[in-house]
Amino acid sequence: MNPFARSILVNVWKLFIAPGHRATCHPMAGASQTEVLNTVRLSRTKTRPTTTMRVVLVVISALASISLQPKIGIGAQDSDFTPKGRELPADAPNTRGAEFRAFFADFSAAVRANDKNKIAELIAFPVKDWSVERKGNVETISIPTKAEFLRKYDSFFTAFMRAHTLKTKPQKISDDHYAVIWRDSNAEFSFEFEYVAGRGFRVTSYGIGPW
DSSP states (O other): OOHHHHHHHHHHIIIIIHHHHHHTTOSOTTOOHHHHHHHHHHHHHHHHHHHHHHHHHHHHHHHHHHHTSOOOSGGGOGGGBOTTSOBOOTTOOOOOHHHHHHHHHHHHHHHHTTOHHHHHHTBOSSEEEEEEEETTEEEEEEEOOHHHHHHTHHHHSOHHHHHHHHHSOOEEEETTEEEEEEEETTEEEEEEEEEETTTEEEEEEEEEEEO
16 A cells, blocks of 8 residues: 555544544443433534544645655656746747857858868758859759869859858848848849758758849
8 A cells, every 4th residue: 555545544544433433432331311312412512623623634634645745747757847847838949049150150260261161061962952143144053962062162152152141141030040141233142051950050052033
């Protein structure tokens, strides 16, 4: 039997059963019927408050025992709560802002130094959409590998792109998605940065579109 059940049974025994056992030994033997009835009435009158108090004590004891029981199950897990004990909502925002700022600092340093190998490390290959301008015409192509990017680096990552990247403030699209967007003439240019599981933030595309 667990301690909680044992505690309840002991309290019930002490407050209800034990007094009943003591009452059977009451010295009423030989008394007249009238004396017995009067004694019973008096006993009932006196014991009503006592019985009520006993019930109250049993309830208090039960509640105290329950409050001392160890917490089990999902509600007792600490992982679902903040340090202040408030349950986190399902849509609580993550904290990737600092991670993106660190990434963008590395990316900007590589762009400023024109370090093509470092820039290539910060791109998520294969890249599906990368816009390239040739003789006034814009074409969106894919770049399958890092080696392909390095081989055509001068056309894939031009001085124009580097200059605007360094002077444009990134915009937050979502917690996992940022962008650097600028406009020139009648066109809009943008780098997209997205969080890649296991790797962190990476450049995922470069686009050129009408403004």
